[in-house]
Amino acid sequence: MAKNTESNVYTILFATGMVLVVGTLLAFLASSLKDKIAENKRIEKQQNILYAMGINENDESSVEFVSKDIVGEEFNKYITKQLVITGTNAVENDKAYLIDLKKEAALAKNNNYQRRLPLFVGNKDGKESYIVPVRGKGLWDAIWGYIALDNQLVIQGVYFDHAGETPGLGSNIKERFFMDDFIGEHIMDGDTFKGVAVSKSNADPKNINKTDNEVDAISGSTITGDGLAAMLKKDLKMYLPYLKTLKQ
Amino acid sequence: MGLLSKKDLKLITDPLADNNPITIQVLGICSALAITAELKASIVMSIAVLFVMGLGNLTISLMRNIIPPKIRIIVQLIVVATLVIIVDLVLKAFAYELSKTLSVFVGLIITNCIIMGRFEAFALANGPIRSFVDGVGNALGYAVILIIVGFFRELLGSGTLLGFKVLGDPIEKTGVYAFGYENNGFMLLAPMALITVGIIIWVQRSRNTSLIEDN
Numbered sequence: 001m002a003k004n005t006e007s008n009v010y011t012i013l014f015a016t017g018m019v020l021v022v023g024t025l026l027a028f029l030a031s032s033l034k035d036k037i038a039e040n041k042r043i044e045k046q047q048n049i050l051y052a053m054g055i056n057e058n059d060e061s062s063v064e065f066v067s068k069d070i071v072g073e074e075f076n077k078y079i080t081k082q083l084v085i086t087g088t089n090a091v092e093n094d095k096a097y098l099i100d101l102k103k104e105a106a107l108a109k110n111n112n113y114q115r116r117l118p119l120f121v122g123n124k125d126g127k128e129s130y131i132v133p134v135r136g137k138g139l140w141d142a143i144w145g146y147i148a149l150d151n152q153l154v155i156q157g158v159y160f161d162h163a164g165e166t167p168g169l170g171s172n173i174k175e176r177f178f179m180d181d182f183i184g185e186h187i188m189d190g191d192t193f194k195g196v197a198v199s200k201s202n203a204d205p206k207n208i209n210k211t212d213n214e215v216d217a218i219s220g221s222t223i224t225g226d227g228l229a230a231m232l233k234k235d236l237k238m239y240l241p242y243l244k245t246l247k248q
Numbered sequence: 249m250g251l252l253s254k255k256d257l258k259l260i261t262d263p264l265a266d267n268n269p270i271t272i273q274v275l276g277i278c279s280a281l282a283i284t285a286e287l288k289a290s291i292v293m294s295i296a297v298l299f300v301m302g303l304g305n306l307t308i309s310l311m312r313n314i315i316p317p318k319i320r321i322i323v324q325l326i327v328v329a330t331l332v333i334i335v336d337l338v339l340k341a342f343a344y345e346l347s348k349t350l351s352v353f354v355g356l357i358i359t360n361c362i363i364m365g366r367f368e369a370f371a372l373a374n375g376p377i378r379s380f381v382d383g384v385g386n387a388l389g390y391a392v393i394l395i396i397v398g399f400f401r402e403l404l405g406s407g408t409l410l411g412f413k414v415l416g417d418p419i420e421k422t423g424v425y426a427f428g429y430e431n432n433g434f435m436l437l438a439p440m441a442l443i444t445v446g447i448i449i450w451v452q453r454s455r456n457t458s459l460i461e462d463n
Contacts, residue, residue, distance in 0.1 A: 014314070164351065
């Protein structure tokens, strides 16, 4: 190499060239794969919602969604209504599941904005469930999920997911042993709203007591667990005015 | 002559023991502490690092004569980050389930100092094939330690291996739990990973005293 790689001009040219090449490559790749990725995310949402209401292919301990090929069909079959709630007003909307909770939360910081809350009504074997999407903060990044409630506000099933919780610790919120604990838990204590706390001291590892508003925490993931409990409390509360009307 | 000469073969075998990236070069400790609470996470991370390190070393080595020395660290970072993002995007489009499993590792791979360390110490001064082999060798050396630590942390911390309850059920009190055995929750926390790595270093150096530095 005859080039003087030490010179300033060369360094600047190299840096510019590299940024251009890498930038173009990544932008090209990202935009050409965008549609496919968006489609995958849409399918995943449907799978998650169905999972929460108990439509899945779980065996004893795994988490198995209904397969990609039939999820659209199953979604139309089991989700009877999709609602968008604004204030006390609920309107049907077939695209409610596509509402971006993150954007809504950001817009809601502006006081004039009336936040749109999506709610999915499912019907499995004649039993109705109301599936609430939730979103909050874990230790490192966002966590989110879907909570299926019956009309007595008892949890029928949940699905949680996360963007970057610690593998093997916080990431376990999407494992069966944790999610299954929520089934049957009450979010109300009599008439007061309590949510479900993730507790280290409930002395109920088998989770027999379903009315204590507590599930057993995961060792080593205190902040993820606290974030999850805070997420449930904050987001379920927004739906409370509407959910209470179901309780009659 | 085989595919690899004796010297090249050493590039693979050395990092497995006497020049291990974690226990001897003391690189990549952060990720070794972060993700070894479960054996499965250790294995996934090992495979991901193997891939990125092999390709990264190869790329850097091909570019070694044109990289301006003043900004070489930034160039190395860009190469790793680009590789990782490409893999992430392609997986998201064509193997979404797999990408969900890997997404939490992406950040850990980019910041893994083994990768930067090998670029700096090896790929900048050696040809592409040797660099690739060195990358693979070091990734394997990293994997060995990760898997050993992951094995003990999951076994002693959760009583499971790859999610299977090998020691019985702690809640139903079956298996060894029937005799009063308890899981050691401390094993799940990062400090115990450091202590486990420390024990491995101790065992390794007492078996091979030439590794002990004089001072």
